[in-house]
Amino acid sequence: MAKAVWLLDKVNPLNYIKKIDGYIIKKFIGTYIYSIALIISISIVFDVNENLAKFSTNNAPLRAIVFDYYANFVPYFANLFSPLFVFIAVIFFTSKLAGNSEIIAMMACGMSFKRLLRPYMISAALISILNFYLGAYVIPKGTVVRHNFESLYKNNKKNTSASNVQLQVGPGVIAYIAQYDNVHKTGYGFSLDKFENKKLVSHMTANIIQYDTISDSRYHWKAINYKIRTLKGMREHIKTGMEMDTTVMMEPMDLVFSKGQQETFTSPELKRYISKQKDRGSSNVVQYEVEYHKRIATCFASFILTIIGASLSARKRKGGMGLYLGIGLALSFSYILLQTISSTFAINANTPPMLAAWIPNILYFIIAYFCYKKAPN
Numbered sequence: 001m002a003k004a005v006w007l008l009d010k011v012n013p014l015n016y017i018k019k020i021d022g023y024i025i026k027k028f029i030g031t032y033i034y035s036i037a038l039i040i041s042i043s044i045v046f047d048v049n050e051n052l053a054k055f056s057t058n059n060a061p062l063r064a065i066v067f068d069y070y071a072n073f074v075p076y077f078a079n080l081f082s083p084l085f086v087f088i089a090v091i092f093f094t095s096k097l098a099g100n101s102e103i104i105a106m107m108a109c110g111m112s113f114k115r116l117l118r119p120y121m122i123s124a125a126l127i128s129i130l131n132f133y134l135g136a137y138v139i140p141k142g143t144v145v146r147h148n149f150e151s152l153y154k155n156n157k158k159n160t161s162a163s164n165v166q167l168q169v170g171p172g173v174i175a176y177i178a179q180y181d182n183v184h185k186t187g188y189g190f191s192l193d194k195f196e197n198k199k200l201v202s203h204m205t206a207n208i209i210q211y212d213t214i215s216d217s218r219y220h221w222k223a224i225n226y227k228i229r230t231l232k233g234m235r236e237h238i239k240t241g242m243e244m245d246t247t248v249m250m251e252p253m254d255l256v257f258s259k260g261q262q263e264t265f266t267s268p269e270l271k272r273y274i275s276k277q278k279d280r281g282s283s284n285v286v287q288y289e290v291e292y293h294k295r296i297a298t299c300f301a302s303f304i305l306t307i308i309g310a311s312l313s314a315r316k317r318k319g320g321m322g323l324y325l326g327i328g329l330a331l332s333f334s335y336i337l338l339q340t341i342s343s344t345f346a347i348n349a350n351t352p353p354m355l356a357a358w359i360p361n362i363l364y365f366i367i368a369y370f371c372y373k374k375a376p377n
Contacts, residue, residue, distance in 0.1 A: 024119035031089040036078050060153035068149040072142035082131050083301040084332040090309030098316045113375045124306040128299040135295050136267035144264045159258040168280040169249040182256045185211040203229045221248050262291040290343045293357035300361050304368045311371035335360055
């Protein structure tokens, strides 16, 4: 029992957080929250000014504007630009510490720059965990609500139909829909071909196929005015009917794709969707793979940009933090720009999605290492 208590005491992280660590963590987190509140507030003002006419024209209810749009607008953009807020927070409060000679006092007492970075890394870890949880599980659900609001009251544009859809819904099973209406969950000109050893064994057609939205099971469709041709050697059996319930391994979300749809999936849903689409031979999964890997890679950006920011602003200089705040902002915006460019290359130039998501981190890790080596000791 005593040994277990001793072991728990050893692994307790609070034993490794000293008073100076707590002081820096409070400064870091406090400045991070303050910078988010300040910049997002400004963003909301500009967004209201830009969209007020659209909201008025489309008669958007005030409750929907506040709770459906802005209540999901704020966490989405706060999480999207979190690396920028981390960088601003580090530059701002570290420069103040350096300007007040607090960092000089710490190092005069024998503290190394490596030891000084400990509370910075703890803070970055807390922010990264929170950002990943929000981005992977919470924000996608809010994004669905925000997109629905935008399609109703802002853009009046939402892709609700698809034509000439062909996909593999099982091993050797190919489905085709000439025209699909996602509003009524109805497809027209449906066919389903089954192959065994590259030979057609069954061909089903239906004038109309409708997804059963109230069924307890998934993949439940209703075929109207159908015909089934079953081929056995040189013989053919034909079955026709007006209406039939059937199971086809596809859902409405597999048929209609809209811009930004990948942002509405949680990470587990993204992983399942990517796997399902790859099994069907679909090529329209690159943006989903990029989104999945980007959510993980962005979390590590907090650590990289924290090291860069602390290394740049830890030295006391004449003229204050203006120059290094400018350098920091330039690096942050260039990181976000590079992230966007690499994602575009992955989608349009066949760059591996995982590599595209991690390219900014790899390049900025090199910059972070160089800045760390040049930091005061």
